[in-house]
Every structure is written in structure tokens, then in C-alpha cells.
Amino acid sequence: MKGETNMSKNTTRKDDKGRVLYTGESQKNGRYLYKYKDYSGKTCYVYSNRLKPTDKTPPGKKPDLSLREKIAKIQKDKLDGIDGSGDMTVYELVERYLATKQSVRESTRQGYKTVLNFLQKEPFAKNKISKIKTSDAKLWFIKLQQKDGKGYSTIHTIRGVLRPAFNMAVEDDLIRKNPFQFPLMDVLVNDSKTREALTPQQEREFLRFIQSDPHYSKYYDGFYVLLNTGLRISEFCGLTKNDVDYKNHCIHVRGQLVRFSDMVYRYEPTKTAKGIRDIPMTPEVAQCFKNMWKNRRNRELDMVVDGKSGFFNYDQEGKPMLALHWENYCKRIVMKYNETYKAQLPNITPHVLRHTFCSKMARKGMNPKNLQYIMGHSEIAVTMDTYTHMGFEDARADFLRVVEA
Numbered sequence: 001m002k003g004e005t006n007m008s009k010n011t012t013r014k015d016d017k018g019r020v021l022y023t024g025e026s027q028k029n030g031r032y033l034y035k036y037k038d039y040s041g042k043t044c045y046v047y048s049n050r051l052k053p054t055d056k057t058p059p060g061k062k063p064d065l066s067l068r069e070k071i072a073k074i075q076k077d078k079l080d081g082i083d084g085s086g087d088m089t090v091y092e093l094v095e096r097y098l099a100t101k102q103s104v105r106e107s108t109r110q111g112y113k114t115v116l117n118f119l120q121k122e123p124f125a126k127n128k129i130s131k132i133k134t135s136d137a138k139l140w141f142i143k144l145q146q147k148d149g150k151g152y153s154t155i156h157t158i159r160g161v162l163r164p165a166f167n168m169a170v171e172d173d174l175i176r177k178n179p180f181q182f183p184l185m186d187v188l189v190n191d192s193k194t195r196e197a198l199t200p201q202q203e204r205e206f207l208r209f210i211q212s213d214p215h216y217s218k219y220y221d222g223f224y225v226l227l228n229t230g231l232r233i234s235e236f237c238g239l240t241k242n243d244v245d246y247k248n249h250c251i252h253v254r255g256q257l258v259r260f261s262d263m264v265y266r267y268e269p270t271k272t273a274k275g276i277r278d279i280p281m282t283p284e285v286a287q288c289f290k291n292m293w294k295n296r297r298n299r300e301l302d303m304v305v306d307g308k309s310g311f312f313n314y315d316q317e318g319k320p321m322l323a324l325h326w327e328n329y330c331k332r333i334v335m336k337y338n339e340t341y342k343a344q345l346p347n348i349t350p351h352v353l354r355h356t357f358c359s360k361m362a363r364k365g366m367n368p369k370n371l372q373y374i375m376g377h378s379e380i381a382v383t384m385d386t387y388t389h390m391g392f393e394d395a396r397a398d399f400l401r402v403v404e405a
């Protein structure tokens with residue numbers, strides 16, 4: 001509706017008419033209030049007797065813009081030109097950039113919020129954008145890694161917000177050049193841990209141990225599915241009974257189940273557009289889904305998340321299991337296995353299981369484009385990276401297969 005903004009909803013507050021209030025909005029004694037900060041960091045307020053443009057003016061009150069119209073005007077003012085041409089700080093620029101990113105997934109919005117909170121405490125973010133040189137940006141990243149102990153992936157995430165924010169500043173003619181337009185690997189040591197796929201022997205041992213363990217055996221079906229479908233863990237958690245097509249032997253992946261810091265569960269779109277797909281299902285995988293459905297705990301509660309229900313796995317509180325549950329199970333299973341046997345299992349996460357499936361399919365000669373589709377990779381380069389990580393034994397086995405054919 002004209003005049004309304006696409007702000008994130010505050011699910012814990014509603015007005016006296018039962019309408020959900022957005023972040024920053026509140027109501028007191030029938031009057032609406034919006035709280036925000038201007039570019040200088042000063043807290044500001046706007047008021048109105050109406051929330052929406054379609055609301056009627058209360059009797060005895062003067063006609064005025066609705067709160068949503070005033071908020072739209074504030075945001076438009078922020079997006080139109082900046083006085084001072086570059087006197088804006090790094091933090092203010094990022095805040096302005098994020099104000100343009102309204103139509104994003106809630107998980108992305110949460111990631112933006114994390115970066116913004118980090119920058120709020122960083123002295124570097126108080127610098128004027130017109131004063132930032134490329135060498136300043138590089139030295140700051142080096143300081144974050146070497147002095148503050150930030151990992152490469154964390155800094156990569158921060159740069160993922162700063163670079164497009166400064167691109168916007170360039171497009172707005174506020175600065176001449178983007179100081180963050182440089183390859184990160186030229187400056188920092190990539191200390192990210194490489195996710196290695198399990199060997200066939202390790203995969204067998206992992207599943208065998210789970211199946212025979214009195215406590216963890218109830219999770220065997222879930223782990224078998226992950227190792228034989230390549231599902232992202234949040235996609236797996238988001239599957240419902242209606243997503244498993246036993247007749248056509250496939251799994252319909254349409255979204256993912258997540259939970260945010262406010263402890264609210266959400267059913268969100270897949271990580272990428274390519275994530276929406278139908279994954280072929282073997283009879284063994286189909287049986288695992290049937291087992292999970294038959295044995296699921298707290299089935300009588302059947303929590304509804306954004307209109308979705310009938311999830312396969314529930315925790316002790318009767319809520320659908322999330323990625324964190326399976327990550328913890330992986331950690332505890334490996335720990336227990338390594339305490340029992342001399343031959344050790346490596347660090348295993350749900351993503352390692354996904355990578356193991358991808359590597360297994362590549363090793364067996366699956367067409368890369370077909371594997372890309374099954375994995376839901378947005379770019380073929382991501383899939384091909386699995387092929388480039390194969391070693392001598394893989395190459396020798398493939399060589400002998402071709403020679404002996």
C-alpha cells in the first residue's frame with residue numbers, strides 16, 4: 001500500500017487493533033510512535049494518531065500523516081543525497097546501505113544486524129568515508145585478524161557488507177573510489193578449515209557406530225538420509241511429510257527451517273534459487289523417512305511454522321529439530337567413537353556429510369551438471385571444486401575404469 005514501508009515486523013508487539021508493529025514502532029495511550037537514529041547518532045521520534053494511511057483521524061484530532069507515511073518519508077530522506085559529500089562515517093554509510101536492503105530473507109537481515117552491531121563498537125567505523133584509503137582498509141583487516149583474532153570467514157562476511165556499501169557511495173558520487181575493492185586473499189591468511197569429505201571407510205564406520213549405539217541409534221535414519229541425498233541441514237530440517245514423494249521416488253526441496261536469536265522459528269526460502277529442486281530418492285532413503293515418521297517423538301504437538309507442519313524430527317520440547325541439534329549430535333558421536341576406538345574419526349558436521357555425498361557422486365562419475373542440480377549449487381564452479389579436490393587414488397581408479405572398459 002502506498003505510504004507503507006517494508007520494515008521487519010516485531011512479532012512480540014501489536015497495537016490495540018491487533019496489528020503487528022514493525023521494529024521501532026510502538027503505541028501508547030492510542031498514539032503511535034516511531035523511534036530512530038539520524039546519521040549523527042542522535043535518537044529521534046515521530047508521532048501520529050494513525051498507523052496506516054487508511055486509518056480514520058480520531059475525533060477531535062487534527063488531520064496528519066499516518067505513522068507509516070512519516071516513516072516512509074524519513075527513509076526516503078535518508079536515501080536521497082547526503083549533505084557533506086563524504087562526511088558520513090563508515091557506520092552511517094553501512095546503516096544507509098542496509099536501509100535499501102528491505103526485500104531480503106530474515107536470515108540475511110539477521111546477518112546484516114550482526115555486522116552493524118560489530119561496526120558500532122569499532123573505532124574504524126567512526127572514520128569519515130571520504131578519508132578511507134585502500135591501505136587503511138587493508139591495515140584494518142590485518143588488525144582484525146592478527147590483533148583481534150577474527151577469522152578469515154568472519155572478516156569475509158564483514159567485507160561482504162562494506163564493499164557494496166562503498167560501491168553505493170561511489171554511485172552516489174560521495175567518493176571517487178571504493179577502498180574495499182581488493183582481493184581479500186592478497187591481504188589475509190585464509191585460516192578457514194577445509195571441509196574434507198569422509199572416506200568410504202569412515203562413512204561406513206560412522207553409520208555403523210550410530211546404528212549400534214543404544215543412545216544415538218534413533219538418529220541413524222536422519223544421518224543416512226543426509227549422507228545419501230546431499231541435503232543442506234536446514235533443508236533437511238524443513239522437510240515435511242508432504243515433501244517426500246514415495247510414488248515418484250523424490251524429495252521436494254522448497255525451503256529451509258531456521259530459528260533466529262529471538263527464538264522464533266521460520267520457514268524460509270532455500271539458500272539460492274537453485275535450491276528449489278527435486279532430489280532423487282533411493283528405496284533405502286525412502287525407508288529411512290518412513291522410519292522417522294513412525295518413530296517421531298511428540299507427534300501429537302505437531303508445531304506449525306509459517307503454515308508448514310508435519311516435520312520429521314522433534315526435540316524433547318516438542319519443537320522441530322534444527323541444524324544445531326544435528327551439529328551437536330555429530331560432535332558427540334565423534335567424541336564417543338574416538339574415546340572407544342584407536343582409529344579416529346575426523347571432525348564431522350552436517351556440511352561434511354553433504355560434501356561427502358557430493359564427492360561420492362563425483363567419484364562415481366556423475367555428470368557435473370546433474371550433480372549441480374541435485375546439490376542446489378547456484379554456480380557450476382562450486383560443484384566442480386569437488387572434482388578438483390580428488391586425489392591420486394581417485395584418479396587411478398577412474399583411469400583403470402576407463403582403460404579396462
